[in-house]
Amino acid sequence: MIEVRGVTRRYGDVLAVDDLTFDVEPGKVTGFLGPNGAGKSTTMRIMLGLDRPTSGTALVNGRPYAGLAEPLREVGALLDPFSMHPGRTGRSHLRVAARTNGIPERRVAEVIEQAGLEGAARRRIKGYSLGMRQRLGIAAALIGDPGVLLFDEPINGLDLDGVRWIRGLLRRLAGEGRTVLVSSHLMSEMEQIADRLVVIGRGRLIADATTEQILSGLGQLQVRVRSSEPDRLLAELEERGFTVRRAGDRELQVEDSTAEDVGELAHSLRIPLHHLSEVRQSLEDAYLGLTSSSVEYHGREAELVRTTTEGAR
Amino acid sequence: MTAPTTTPAARGVTRDVPLGRVLARTCAAEWTRLWTVRATWLFLAAAAVTMVGIGTIAGFDAASDPVPPQGDAAWPASSITSLPAQFALLALTLTAVTSDYATGGIVPSLQWTPRRGILFLARTLVPVLTATAAGVLLALASAVAAFTAARPALTLPWDEGLDVLSTVAFVFGAGTTLAAGLGFLLRNTAGGLVTVFLLMLVLPIMLGNLGYEWTTTVSEHLPGTGAAYLLVGEVPGMTGTSSVITMLCWAGGAVLLGWLRLLRDDANR
Numbered sequence: 001m002i003e004v005r006g007v008t009r010r011y012g013d014v015l016a017v018d019d020l021t022f023d024v025e026p027g028k029v030t031g032f033l034g035p036n037g038a039g040k041s042t043t044m045r046i047m048l049g050l051d052r053p054t055s056g057t058a059l060v061n062g063r064p065y066a067g068l069a070e071p072l073r074e075v076g077a078l079l080d081p082f083s084m085h086p087g088r089t090g091r092s093h094l095r096v097a098a099r100t101n102g103i104p105e106r107r108v109a110e111v112i113e114q115a116g117l118e119g120a121a122r123r124r125i126k127g128y129s130l131g132m133r134q135r136l137g138i139a140a141a142l143i144g145d146p147g148v149l150l151f152d153e154p155i156n157g158l159d160l161d162g163v164r165w166i167r168g169l170l171r172r173l174a175g176e177g178r179t180v181l182v183s184s185h186l187m188s189e190m191e192q193i194a195d196r197l198v199v200i201g202r203g204r205l206i207a208d209a210t211t212e213q214i215l216s217g218l219g220q221l222q223v224r225v226r227s228s229e230p231d232r233l234l235a236e237l238e239e240r241g242f243t244v245r246r247a248g249d250r251e252l253q254v255e256d257s258t259a260e261d262v263g264e265l266a267h268s269l270r271i272p273l274h275h276l277s278e279v280r281q282s283l284e285d286a287y288l289g290l291t292s293s294s295v296e297y298h299g300r301e302a303e304l305v306r307t308t309t310e311g312a313r
Numbered sequence: 314m315t316a317p318t319t320t321p322a323a324r325g326v327t328r329d330v331p332l333g334r335v336l337a338r339t340c341a342a343e344w345t346r347l348w349t350v351r352a353t354w355l356f357l358a359a360a361a362v363t364m365v366g367i368g369t370i371a372g373f374d375a376a377s378d379p380v381p382p383q384g385d386a387a388w389p390a391s392s393i394t395s396l397p398a399q400f401a402l403l404a405l406t407l408t409a410v411t412s413d414y415a416t417g418g419i420v421p422s423l424q425w426t427p428r429r430g431i432l433f434l435a436r437t438l439v440p441v442l443t444a445t446a447a448g449v450l451l452a453l454a455s456a457v458a459a460f461t462a463a464r465p466a467l468t469l470p471w472d473e474g475l476d477v478l479s480t481v482a483f484v485f486g487a488g489t490t491l492a493a494g495l496g497f498l499l500r501n502t503a504g505g506l507v508t509v510f511l512l513m514l515v516l517p518i519m520l521g522n523l524g525y526e527w528t529t530t531v532s533e534h535l536p537g538t539g540a541a542y543l544l545v546g547e548v549p550g551m552t553g554t555s556s557v558i559t560m561l562c563w564a565g566g567a568v569l570l571g572w573l574r575l576l577r578d579d580a581n582r
Contacts, residue, residue: 011582049427050420050580066427069330077424083417085350092349093421099342100425102334140421 001026001179002047002148007056009042009203016042018203019056024181026147029174031194031211032183035291039203040183041079044152048077060148072101076141077150081133081157086126090117090136093125097140107143115139116165130157138166148179155186167193187284191215197283201291214286223254223262226275233271240265253279332431339426339435347409347439356405361451363398364391368455372462387467388477390459391452392544395481398451399488399540402444403513406489407505409440410496419581433497433575437568441489448485449478484540487560488513491536494567497575512563513537521548536563 002024009017017039024030034040045051047058049066057064060075068074084093094108112121115135120128128136134157141149154166170193174180184190190197190211197214199207207214227233230250237244242262243255254262259278266273347353368390375382413419426432456477460469492509499505517537520528529550532538539556542548 045580048424050423051582052579066429068427069335071427072425079420079424080417083420085346085412085416085418087350087352088346089349092345096342096345096349097421097425099345100338102330102338 001061002150002181003057003059003062004043004047005057005059007043007046007053007058009039009046009051010054016203017046017053020200020203020205021056022198022205022208024148024179024198025196026179027174027177028195029170029180029182029193031190031197032181032200033185033187033190033197033287033291034183034200034206037202038200038291040200041152042203043200044077044079044150044181044183047150048075048079050079070101070144072097072103072144072146074144074146075148075150076144076146077152078134078137078141078154079150079152081130081137084125084133084136087124089122089124090128090132090139091121093136094121094140094143097143101144103144107145111139111143114142131159131162134158135162138169146178149173149181151180151182153184154182155184155189163189187287191283199287199290206290211283214290215283221256221258222279223257223259224251224275224277224279225254225262225266225273226251227266227271227273229271232269233266236265236269236271237262250274335426335428336431336435339431340439342425343435343439344443347443350412352408352412353405356401356408357447360398360401360405360448361454363401364394364451364455365458367394367397368458369462372459372464372467375459375463375466378466381463381466383466384468385466386473387456387460387463387469388473391456391474391477391481394455395448395452395484396541396544398448399485400510400513402448402485403488403492403509404506406440406444407492407496407509408502410436410493411500411502411505414500414581415502417581423580429575430572433572437490437493437497441486441493444489445482445485449482452478452481480543483557484543484560487564488536488540490564491560491567494564494569494571497571498567500574500581513540517541534559536560539563 004020004022007017007020008015020039020043032040032044042051043058046053047060047065049064060068065071065075088096091108091112094111095105097103098105098108112118115138117132117135117139120132125133125136134154138151138154141151151170154170155163158166167189170180170182174195182190182193194211196210197207198205199214224247225233226248227250230246230252234244234246234252237252237254242257245253245255247253259276263273263276266276368387371390371393372387375385413422422432423429426435453474456469456474460467491512492505495505495508499508512535514537517532517535520532520535521538523529533550533555536559538548538551539559542551542556543553543560
């Protein structure tokens, strides 16, 4: 369990993280989304005690990370895959990790096998590709068999086989009851992997909801309807207070409504329908909608968005 | 795929680990970290070639002297060769600290040992003790090389040897502690090396030879002047006590500032 409470981090005039509050629960993969510079990496570094928050607290299993005696047995993390000494072999890198936390040497061989690095473990890291560095970082994160895992962009640089491996690994880790937080820019991947999403923009919380809730527009459902009498249907819907826009010659999109509402209204008015469905956005659409709002609103959006977000919980 | 080693119920349970054991583990990790990079071996090789090489040459010189020394000790070879060789050991210690900042390795280091005081202690102790022990062994090897090359012109009286080797140990210990402190403080290999060379070599020589009273006074308060006096003597204005105090103050100050920077600042920003 990770608890982030009112975390703010300022670098001079730049507010990297602004009063961020959210939880990462066990047994789920939580996606951590936001545009470049949104403050994701800074937040993760604060969780790991690498950066100090200007205010607020980040607790792992109820305690600050910096106080853990055997952190690798509680938290495994992959941040920057280039943050390794390139002159050391992959195996030596993992041996150092194991020694710091009193982890038996056999775990080094186990995680090397688990990460698929058997053929590269005795080579110096400077010869590793980005994907191999990612695998080595993941191996180091898993070495203490921790209950909490943090991965910053773990899919970067992985080939298709690697992507499928990490997808399965994350699902399995969460299935074992572990707390898994993953940041990524790859929306299609997050849509497949994440149970819950925390979306931030400009250091502020934009949304904290299940993936399903975010995909359905945080409770603001949209309905697509096609009819041979679109003008009449549009007028009747607007008369009843629905927000409607044309989506084609005979097609309408009704905001904040359900298929049942629109279908029953059309039936009562004896308007023939040829198509009726609730719109499921792609995560990319939902994400872009959420984050573009955050840029648009600047200082004003926090209250509006937080209200919307809380309503969706 | 390998099965997890603990059950979900056991996972995340924090064990109470005594501070001493955490320090011992961190020291073990630092030891592994030190000998698994090539730079450590290169610096040790440079120190070995310098000390044993110069010791051997000094021994052959003594043997080929038209009036060979009779019964002189070979121990001066240890202290004289320590003067140039100390820079290899200073660089070893400095890079043991700064390479983690240069490569970003400080991020996993602090992830694995988040108690910064422990990491600081282990990362200072291990390279300093390693460099000092290696330096003392090489100083002994240098004297033995001189003794062997000059045989039978030079001798190896062990009581004098203990004095020389303990002085060499102090100079290497204080110097490498200064280098480790500067590494934590500056977080930069090039800047650290330049600073070490300025403090240990360039400024003591330059300021001491300018001829002004104030530059001489400044020079007498630099760690390089203390090291030179302790190893070879012949530094006007210095005494054994003033040299020891000067070196200890510089080492202590650098360690204190480096410790404060590690404790207070972000990992690598």
